[in-house]
Amino acid sequence: MSGDQKGERIDMPMSLPDDQYDVVVVGLGAMGSAALCHLARRGARVLGLELFALGHQRGSSHGETRAIRKGYFEHPSYVPLVLAAYEGWHALERDTGQAVLRKTGVLEIGKPGSAIVAGSARASREHGLEHELLDTRMIRKRFPQFTLPEGYEAVWQPDGGYLRPELANRLHVEQARRAGADIRENAKVLSIQPATAGVRISTEHGFVMAGSVVLAAGAWIGELVPALRNRLTLTRQVACWFEPRKLESVADGQLPVFIIDGEEDIAYGFPNVGSGFKCASHNDSGSWATADEAAQDAGPADEARMRAFLEAYLPDAAGPLRAMSTCIYTRTPDEDFVLDLHPDDPRIVVASPCSGHGFKFASVFGEILADLAAEQATRHDISRFGIGRDELR
Ligand SMILES: Cc1cc2nc3c(=O)[nH]c(=O)nc-3n(C[C@H](O)[C@H](O)[C@H](O)COP(=O)(O)OP(=O)(O)OC[C@H]3O[C@@H](n4cnc5c(N)ncnc54)[C@H](O)[C@@H]3O)c2cc1C
Secondary structure, eight states, X not given: OOGGGTTOOBXXXXXXXXXXXXXXXXXXXXXXXXXHHHHHHTTOOEEEEOSSOTTOSSSSSOSSOEEEOSSOTXXXXXXXHHHHHHHHHHHHXXXXXXXXXXXXXXXXXXXXXOHHHHHHHHXXXXXXXXXXXXXXHHHHHHOTTOOOOTTOXXXXXXXXXXXXXXXXXHHHHHHHHHTTOEEESSOOEEEEEEETTEEEEEETTEEEXXXXXXXXXXXXXXXXXXXXXXXXXXXXXXXXXXXOSSHHHHBBTTBXXXXXXXXXXXXXXXXXXXXXXXXXXXXXXXXXXXXXXXXXXXXXXXXXXXXXXXXXXXXXXXXXEEEEEEEEEEEOTTSOOEEEXXXXXXEEEEEEOOTTOOGGGHHHHHHHHHHHHHHSOOSXXXXXXXXXXXXXX
16 A cells, blocks of 8 residues: 555546456565465456566575474464465475475574574474474484584474475466466556555556455565554575585485574574575574665675584585575564554455565465455464554554
């Protein structure tokens, strides 16, 4: 919704029939492509509008891998959603014959008293999920590639693993197209205006009308929902790929997806899926005022930070640098998502699920966004993600 027209309904002549949709989805990254897929499959007349070319690397959904885990350290109430997300990913795999989710297990390692280890153990316990608690000795025995100080502990989740984000987004788009969705690339949405006849979505190339609209604009969401602009922080996150010193230590099958809540940093990594060993810090290295300022500007300081971490905890991985990639986290103050109807008009659905942990939910959030756009309600519990919660005021 553009700032000056916020909450105001306008009457206007009807647009051409060709430009009328049941639902328009703004942004075709992880969430938008999944929502478009679900809506199209339900028989809705849908249009997806994407600012750049599909599969671009300027948002939050590129970089080869995304972790998925069940015992959710952030809060146990995420677990039912993540279980539904697993079902969604498996359904996408069945429908397309493509492997999107690879189960490697997830090892969450933490310094003594780590909130990540405690949170994961609690969520796993409360939801009866398969998991093991490991002390330093047990971690060293099972995963000798990690060099850990005394007192470190871990949760082992055998069901964890990684997703292939570029493939997942492409499959959602392909499925949506197959089910009849229209898609326009390089189509920047400029404003959203509620009108009597529907919601008017203005682009650089004219406008379209829709019964409802899903705003899944990732790091750009504040431009379309000004109320969120000052509550979201766009942080700079750099992923590094290294040529491992010992290939076998980081090979798929030897190394699980892991996160280490260490003394100096919280960082995570993936087994080598072909492009080298990938790791990144979950903490940021700066922030941007707008998503347009973000650039592929990773440099020596980013490499040095990750290299120091690996030398401390996983030295076998720290060979020559192969590549780096900059990505944006859209963080809420409480790190919970935004997934709700717009308070000024329920025909506008707002989706900002990031804070560095949203990707794994795209399969179920696509379903939820379709529910909200079509029925203004969903069977899933999304009460944690309200746009009106105190932390977002
Ligand atoms: C480095 C990194 C690592 C991460 N690791 C994990 C992980 O391991 N596990 C996990 O679950 N999650 C992880 N996440 C988080 C996850 O990737 C995000 O939650 C997810 O990608 C967000 O998807 P999105 O659809 O909201 O945004 P995006 O995928 O960025 O899509 C938003 C889209 O909207 C488009 N757009 C913007 N403005 C407009 C406009 N005005 N008109 C039209 N289109 C517009 C953009 O071009 C973009 O394509 C990570 C994120 C990053 C950056």
